[in-house]
Amino acid sequence: MSEVAQLADVSPSTVSLYLRRPDEVSTRRGERIQSAIDKLGYLPNTMAGGLASSRSNIIGVIVPTITFSFFSETLETLEKSLRAAGYQLLIGNTEFDASREEELIRSILSWNPSGLVLTGFSHSRKSVSLLTKSDISIVEMWDYGQEGLDMVVGFSHRTCGRLVAEHLIRNGYQNMAFLSTNFHRDIRANERYLGFRDAVVASGGSVELRELVGRSNTAEAGKLLRILINEHPETQALFCSNDMVALGAMLECQRQGWSIPERLAIVGFGNQDFTGSTLPPMTTVEPPRQEIGNHTARLLLTRLRGNDSTNTETRIDLGVRLIVRESS
Numbered sequence: 001m002s003e004v005a006q007l008a009d010v011s012p013s014t015v016s017l018y019l020r021r022p023d024e025v026s027t028r029r030g031e032r033i034q035s036a037i038d039k040l041g042y043l044p045n046t047m048a049g050g051l052a053s054s055r056s057n058i059i060g061v062i063v064p065t066i067t068f069s070f071f072s073e074t075l076e077t078l079e080k081s082l083r084a085a086g087y088q089l090l091i092g093n094t095e096f097d098a099s100r101e102e103e104l105i106r107s108i109l110s111w112n113p114s115g116l117v118l119t120g121f122s123h124s125r126k127s128v129s130l131l132t133k134s135d136i137s138i139v140e141m142w143d144y145g146q147e148g149l150d151m152v153v154g155f156s157h158r159t160c161g162r163l164v165a166e167h168l169i170r171n172g173y174q175n176m177a178f179l180s181t182n183f184h185r186d187i188r189a190n191e192r193y194l195g196f197r198d199a200v201v202a203s204g205g206s207v208e209l210r211e212l213v214g215r216s217n218t219a220e221a222g223k224l225l226r227i228l229i230n231e232h233p234e235t236q237a238l239f240c241s242n243d244m245v246a247l248g249a250m251l252e253c254q255r256q257g258w259s260i261p262e263r264l265a266i267v268g269f270g271n272q273d274f275t276g277s278t279l280p281p282m283t284t285v286e287p288p289r290q291e292i293g294n295h296t297a298r299l300l301l302t303r304l305r306g307n308d309s310t311n312t313e314t315r316i317d318l319g320v321r322l323i324v325r326e327s328s
Contacts, residue, residue: 007036020057020086021305055136059300060108061117062092062101064186070270070289071119074141077293078117085301087114094119096185102127109134115300121146122187137303139296142287143188144317151303151314153295157188160285160320161195164239164267165203167283167322173237173265174205177228179221179249180241183211189241192269196239208232212245221248226256229264236265237328243268243275243284250278250327265328280326288318 005012010029018025018033025033036042059082063071079089090111092104102124108116109130115137123131131138131149138150145156168176178193180186197207210228212220221240225248229235240246246268253260260266260280268275271286295316 001042003040004033004036004042007040008032018086022086023084055114056112057087058090058108058111058113059087059115059117060090060092060104060111060113062094062104062108063119064094064096066091066093069272070287071142073289074293074296077290078297081294081297082300085297096182098122098124098127102130105130109136114304115139117141117296117300118149119143120187121148137300139299141292141296143191144315148315151299153292153299153316153318155287155318155320156195157191158195158198160269160287161192161197161239162199163320163322164192164285165196165199167324168237168239168265168267168328169200169203169205171265171328174200174203175232175234176200176205176237176239177208177210177232177235178239178241179210179212179224179228179245181212181245183209183241186241192239192241208235218244218248218251221245222252222255225249225252229256229258237261237267238264239267239269241269243270243272243282246282246284246327247274247278250282254279261326261328267328271323275323276325278327283325283328284323286321286323288320291318 001015002012005015010033014025014029015033018030022030061075061078066072075091082089090108092108094101094104105127113136117139119141120143121140140148140152142154143157144152144154178196180189180193183189193209200207208228210224212224238249240249246266249266250260253264258264266282268282268284271284275282275284
């Protein structure tokens with residue numbers, strides 16, 4: 001680091017600041033430092049830096065899956081914002097397993113991170129104990145409605161389910177179903193179902209629940225829909241836990257000659273790229289993927305820079321948007 005400082009004609013402390021928080025160094029000095037780093041092939045020792053400052057420049061992020069595009073967009077946005085401030089993401093994938101999350105929390109905490117981002121509020125007792133004793137900045141994202149461990153950025157999944165139910169009820173549907181992947185492990189899908197079911201039942205309608213075990217496989221979703229309609233031919237509308245499940249249902253309707261939405265209305269969740277191109281275009285819920293990443297990064301950076309003394313905002317409800325298309 002001293003060699004980089006000498007070549008860039010700055011102090012070693014300025015080089016250290018640039019490596020940790022480059023946005024706090026002037027553009028001119030930053031360019032000189034980066035040029036010196038490139039010329040010398042300098043690689044900072046992350047662990048040594050962590051020992052010197054008591055915290056590494058790592059921020060852990062734990063998500064339930066990296067398969068769905070809405071989580072990957074949040075991660076991409078989060079990584080871009082934190083990287084610009086000199087932090088690196090350490091990403092863990094729980095696959096909707098609470099014990100796996102506990103393992104990942106232990107592993108990430110061993111790196112002495114500056115912060116930790118979790119998905120949702122559901123954690124094992126041991127995980128909560130580890131986190132409360134860690135004294136690091138924590139953001140729980142992609143959910144809203146509980147107090148949380150520290151900071152919260154997301155939206156209410158029950159409200160999301162109710163929003164879909166109200167839309168279908170307004171269009172005259174009464175007998176409905178909820179088709180889900182990993183229903184008993186995906187807490188957020190469970191919350192959407194509860195909000196959906198409660199609103200439908202309160203209006204005098206009914207909801208059948210069906211679970212697809214494993215990944216969001218369109219063929220398996222189609223088989224499950226075929227069984228559902230065989231058992232409950234009165235079903236008029238279907239809310240799916242994600243767009244891939246909804247796509248499988250739509251493909252099955254086409255195979256069976258069931259018109260959408262005349263025979264069966266279908267609503268997805270996620271607003272993935274293909275939803276506007278299905279036949280008919282799919283009604284879906286758009287979660288604030290990028291906004292969650294931006295606000296999570298902002299809260300973390302504000303806390304880490306010690307600038308939150310006048311900023312009491314620690315809970316952000318971003319809401320969702322229902323995109324109504326021809327499938328409902």
